[in-house]
Amino acid sequence: MAFDTNAFLIIFTGSLIAISCGFLGVFMMLRKMSMTGDAISHAVLPGIVIGFFVSGSQRSLEVIIGAGLLGILATLMIDWLRKRARVQLDASIGITFTLLFAIGIILINLLAYKVDLDQECVLYGEIAYLPIDSWITKNGMNLGPRITWLAGLNFLFVVGFIYLLFKELILTSFDENFSSVMGIPSKGVNLALMSIVSYTTVSSFESVGAILVVALLVVPPATAFLWTKSLMPLLKLTAILGVSIALFGYYLAYWIDSSIAGMMVTVAGFFFLISALIHSKKPAWLKGTSSSNPPLEFE
Template identity: 40%
Template structure:
């Protein structure tokens, strides 16, 4: 389950980072709380479909509010994101508090989750064949959909991510793909929050893609690297959490931070050491040219 969440978030996260939407992903992950709470209150059901619909609506509202604040005021994007996600998350917490007897949701569950309880979840069947725990099956389907959509709209996603003006001139609507990415991001988050929590989802949206993009300039390679890196997070994080008797989601997030720190320092092109050496060579070359000119 951890690998499915990390891998899917990593694939989506590469495009989120390229579009400079990392903070928007954070905002959506917090802002879905009122959406899923209202969905439960309206339908009195914890079925996947109403929860996803509530999360998707909340995600779209979040992005729409952020864009509205940006374009109708002098408030900068980071401040707009902070205003929207903190307000919507607070509304969700208040709804849970007020309707605590009716809402079978726990704010700590939403934030932290617990991967260790997944084997205790309801089992999914295909006819009489046992497939596995429902959260794992659901996330596997979301992962498969992510891969299919990636192959189907790869060209459009690349063009709209790097140059929205060029995309518009080619007849590709950048706004449509922006909201499409937002919709899918909301679905991924709500599919994951009960088992892994929002904290891990936020980390996996950012860390695998950011780490991969530090290592390569080619997006296809970055997508593959983000998947491999996500697998490493899952495996090492699980063993770390088992050894420390701690949260699996916390272990994966810690490993993600450590791996990014190592790559940040030692990446061959963009790492701190490589950048320092390159800048030093430039300074030495400039100084040498200057001394020759004086002579």
Template identity: 55%
Template sequence: MNAFWIILTGSLVASCCSLLGCYLILRRMAMVGDAISHAVLPGIVIAFLLTGSRDSVPMLIGAGLLGVLTTFLIEFFHRYARVQSDAAIGVTFTWLFAIGIILISVFAGQVDLDQDCVLYGEIAYVPLDLWITEGGLSMGPRTVWTLGIVTILILSFIIIGYKELFLTAFDPGYAAAIGVSTSLWYYLLMTAVSLTTVASFESVGAILVVALLVAPPATAYLLTDNFKTMLILSVMLGVVAAITGYYLAVWIDGSIAGAIATVTGIEFMLAFLFSPSRGILISKKLIQPVQH
């Protein structure tokens, strides 16, 4: 049963991250996703200090705010102070992460978070933290519920805003011309990324979030030219990685989050080498038609 819960958690994280990651890599913002996943740390710590519990809702709010703040700061440094964009990202997230670590050290006695957990989480503990109703009925692990709700939110966000998200990612000029606010959808997307990051944070840590945000969409990007196919494919790749990763971790007795990230990397490598349309070992022999 434990294996089921862990794999379910991993798959939920993988689905949310892969979906949003598709938009991030097409907008060339993969590293902004990386930055957000680190920078939400102070938000989590502050929410924790204010409420004194690991309750999910305040943490989601705190980290969601921090995520938007990160995006805003990066934009601000880049646009108004003219810091080059990669440096703006680097300065912002290391700064916020450092503040988070310092907050943890200052309130070490009160904050039940440790640095390792921040970086690579502990998905293996997911089944231990059960949600038990007042009647004593066990509803399954708390994290699964949080993640489930976040997944539904992300899914409906993508379905409802599909056209706007698609347009602002591929043709911001046209989107603006027909009256779709590019900055509104940009910030909505970033809020969604922050929410996902925080919801996944406790179970899988900051780095796996990045692996799942970037690797499955990048793999799917090598396999298809159709955006809808890319979305579906990357979710499938993410879920496969979650399942395989779990068994890999059990086999060599290591971190499950690390193993899932490893598998996403292997998936990418396979696609990079053998993708029917773009693999470097395949495409050499074929003459590629010009694609429009």
């Protein structure tokens, strides 16, 4: 199979989304909040419906703003239930996303029952359609797929966010009380992180769908964590896994004529299972090897 332009665009866009989600997922995992991304992906449905009702378009800025605000609201609800109501984190996440998701379904039935907008089209995307959705200028110039530009912009946002708040993210992820003593506004940093997670989740819906977004937030960081406990190698390995998932997922989907997004999730799960099996065998494999040059180095 020749590597054509469409294949490159799909793999490149998938890689950008995978790296963006993976980087954020690393800090979510360190905070033991990995499944908050799943909650956000469901909880933003009311915001999407309201944004669509206001603008009349699924691709408008109002939809992104509405979904982002609902993502922040979901984060605040989870935090309030966990800290003030003293509900366990997993229960807080379950209560929040089921409540907001149910409200979104009700709003669809009330406000959008005559249009093609339902929970299925919101939660599932197909990246294979990406090449045919191009930005065309007034002069007739084709700037390439709109989703690719949005994925690139989101990638820059995520990298810039981590670069600017790297120290704050580390301190608040490992010891929130100590960071507060150091004068770092841990609640503000957490809210900023959840806000960009919300934006990344929503901006990736149309191209890959919520299922793949949640998988990319959780699986690559968890897989990388099996191989290294150092933060910088963890981020680098997460990025490598993200690109590998996009690459192998595309070609395997092409080979068996299946969903690209679904195959990417499958590849991510396969990488994790293989890593878990290797990690479980580590003590036996390291027996008798030189400590100065171990095959896996954990810090």
